Amino acid sequence: MKNNNRPTWLSDAIFYEIYPQSFCDSNSDGIGDINGIITKLDYIKELGCNAIWLNPCYVSPFGDAGYDISDYYTVAPRYGSNEDIKQLFSEVHKREMHILLDLVPGHTSVEHPWFKESLKAERNKFSDRYIWTDSIWEEPDNMGTIRGISDRDGSCVVNFFSHQPALNYGFYDPDPKKKWQMSTESEAALSTLEEIKNIMRFWLRMGCDGFRVDMAGVLVKNDKDKKGTIALWQKIRKFLDEEFPDSAIISEWGEPDKSLQSGFHMDFLLHFGSSHYNDLFRCEEPFFSPEGKGDISEFVKKYMINYEKSKHNGLICIPSGNHDMDRLARSIHGDNLKIAFAFLLSVPGAPFIYYGDEIGMRYIENLQSVEGGYNRTGSRSPMQWDKSLNAGFSLASPEKLYIKQDESEDRPDVQSQIADKNSLYNEVRKLISIRRSHPALHNYSEIEFVYAKKNAYPLAYIRNSSNEKILIIINPAKKEVSFSCKYTPKEKVYSFGSDLKYADGKIIVSPCSAGFYIT
Numbered sequence: 001m002k003n004n005n006r007p008t009w010l011s012d013a014i015f016y017e018i019y020p021q022s023f024c025d026s027n028s029d030g031i032g033d034i035n036g037i038i039t040k041l042d043y044i045k046e047l048g049c050n051a052i053w054l055n056p057c058y059v060s061p062f063g064d065a066g067y068d069i070s071d072y073y074t075v076a077p078r079y080g081s082n083e084d085i086k087q088l089f090s091e092v093h094k095r096e097m098h099i100l101l102d103l104v105p106g107h108t109s110v111e112h113p114w115f116k117e118s119l120k121a122e123r124n125k126f127s128d129r130y131i132w133t134d135s136i137w138e139e140p141d142n143m144g145t146i147r148g149i150s151d152r153d154g155s156c157v158v159n160f161f162s163h164q165p166a167l168n169y170g171f172y173d174p175d176p177k178k179k180w181q182m183s184t185e186s187e188a189a190l191s192t193l194e195e196i197k198n199i200m201r202f203w204l205r206m207g208c209d210g211f212r213v214d215m216a217g218v219l220v221k222n223d224k225d226k227k228g229t230i231a232l233w234q235k236i237r238k239f240l241d242e243e244f245p246d247s248a249i250i251s252e253w254g255e256p257d258k259s260l261q262s263g264f265h266m267d268f269l270l271h272f273g274s275s276h277y278n279d280l281f282r283c284e285e286p287f288f289s290p291e292g293k294g295d296i297s298e299f300v301k302k303y304m305i306n307y308e309k310s311k312h313n314g315l316i317c318i319p320s321g322n323h324d325m326d327r328l329a330r331s332i333h334g335d336n337l338k339i340a341f342a343f344l345l346s347v348p349g350a351p352f353i354y355y356g357d358e359i360g361m362r363y364i365e366n367l368q369s370v371e372g373g374y375n376r377t378g379s380r381s382p383m384q385w386d387k388s389l390n391a392g393f394s395l396a397s398p399e400k401l402y403i404k405q406d407e408s409e410d411r412p413d414v415q416s417q418i419a420d421k422n423s424l425y426n427e428v429r430k431l432i433s434i435r436r437s438h439p440a441l442h443n444y445s446e447i448e449f450v451y452a453k454k455n456a457y458p459l460a461y462i463r464n465s466s467n468e469k470i471l472i473i474i475n476p477a478k479k480e481v482s483f484s485c486k487y488t489p490k491e492k493v494y495s496f497g498s499d500l501k502y503a504d505g506k507i508i509v510s511p512c513s514a515g516f517y518i519t
């Protein structure tokens, strides 16, 4: 499937991910809310981002921080109301920005009324909304289940945590001996699909611009090659093209060759899966550390395979981080964070900046788990705006905060970084503005790697649009390096660290530096 009819706003969209719990608390209860987000839209715009991804904000018992939904159609009271979010959409649009909500189509909370109905022994409309075996003693291979809490005889398949029962979209290859394995064309599977479309319709009509889709690749079960899941998403994309052609969808999938074929406009590279994304920032010897012991070659190899397969089909997005991964600043520090952003903001795909990464917010070590966060809790602490109480996040007493804040005296904050012209914030802002003003750096413009050797530095690539070609040279290592290149850097567009030198037909690159040159 070709994704040619894409929303035009995606070509230079730069996203900012907001974790609503932790962004800005407007009513002093210790937890972020929608009205708080509205007060910070100018900040996001000023940074240069023109799109937002908002993590789940629906009614939920919050056993997985809101990824366990019990009412898809209502904003959780702790964040505000449906009227508030409608206002948020309109404030976003007033600023010529776009906003994606989080769609969680794979599972609900055990508190969802559908699940409560499906627990009952007597058959009803929701008996097959989830995947139940025919007997409590039967558990499907390689799938977790909920067992022993229902009058109904059976085990219910879960999708993630054991309180997140999997919605039924059918099996790609149902075993005929197991009646409970329904086909993707069964009435039950189709009615789940219709319900998800209704949910999307509801929020799109209210004014959101699309969705980040949770665990998009695992909806159809027994689907080794993902053919069933791909077909399912193609149906959804068709419905979006017909009814909401300007809306966008991005998948949490991590296999762009499959997800973009499914009709997603974009897919994330993630901390799991086979993309080698972790080689960049999150492994023992990350490429972006000054030690210079990293290896980017496997990442580039894999990236190019995906890129070639999906080049005309959509975007491969390399996020700075997200609410599930360690903060970028846990392993990359100081100037190397600037160099990391020079990379993140010069590759194709839509950039995604996780809130606070633009000021180098730290991973908070040894926190007790909050709402199913476990080790992820340290990446979800409240935003640090200034030097006032709770770093300006909330006026509640500190012990009431959703998650403990960074307690170190030198914790970064927005206000100080805006005032410091050498701050990470100001570098990120500069990089965003350069990206937006050069078509070669836009999301769909092409990339060609010119130097990405095993265990070697620098990394160099060309970005290309119909009217310009930009050579990017990235050297996170604290040593001078050199490489041969068929392109000659002419006019400088951006540099950090010092400029290039030449010797013996080679380009010599300074330690810890990054540069963009028109060639």
Ligand code: NOJ
Pocket: 064, 067, 104, 160, 214, 215, 252, 323, 324
């Ligand atoms: C991925 C989400 O990003 C994560 O936070 C959540 O726990 C799981 N999916 C389950 O929904």
